[in-house]
Amino acid sequence: MIKIEAIVREEKLEDIKEALNKVEVNGITVSQVMGCGKQKGYKELVRGTEIDIIMLPKIKFEIIVSSEEWEQKTIKAIQEAAYTGNPGDGKIFSYDLRTVTRVRTKEVGTAAIN
Numbered sequence: 416m417i418k419i420e421a422i423v424r425e426e427k428l429e430d431i432k433e434a435l436n437k438v439e440v441n442g443i444t445v446s447q448v449m450g451c452g453k454q455k456g457y458k459e460l461v462r463g464t465e466i467d468i469i470m471l472p473k474i475k476f477e478i479i480v481s482s483e484e485w486e487q488k489t490i491k492a493i494q495e496a497a498y499t500g501n502p503g504d505g506k507i508f509s510y511d512l513r514t515v516t517r518v519r520t521k522e523v524g525t526a527a528i529n
């Protein structure tokens with residue numbers, strides 16, 4: 416199992432939800448976060464003054480999938496839906512995941528996500 420985490424522009428929330436729905440990704444967690452990337456939030460704000468680090472509001476998706484095939488499909492859907500071509504479009508991370516337990520059924524592993 417694999418965990419995908421994507422930190423993207425707030426205004427892309429609906430587009431990304433729609434893209435994930437199209438590839439039949441079901442379980443999704445979304446949260447509002449603050450962050451900065453390599454521009455330290457600077458160029459995105461287009462401010463003339465020297466400021467060390469500015470945290471910008473972003474949204475974070477967390478999605479657990481059962482295989483590398485689903486991982487690739489999910490990352491592609493997010494990348495395409497999140498893209499504007501400008502700095503600040505976001506980043507997508509993925510990790511190996513140890514366990515998932517469905518509380519209602521006690522199913523563990525891929526049975527708990529499918």
Ligand SMILES: Nc1ncnc2c1ncn2[C@@H]1O[C@H](COP(=O)(O)OP(=O)(O)OP(=O)(O)O)[C@@H](O)[C@H]1O
Pocket residue numbers: 422423449450451452453454455471473501502503504505506
């Ligand atoms: N190395 C990192 N570690 C943790 N979070 C990060 C990292 N890089 C980016 N993020 C998160 O992703 C958000 C979007 O990053 P951003 O798109 O600005 O990345 P970038 O590397 O600066 O790429 P770009 O040049 O396209 O802006 C940040 O606000 C931050 O929340």
Ligand SMILES: [Mg+2]
Pocket residue numbers: 451452453454455456502503504
């Ligand atoms: Mg950036």
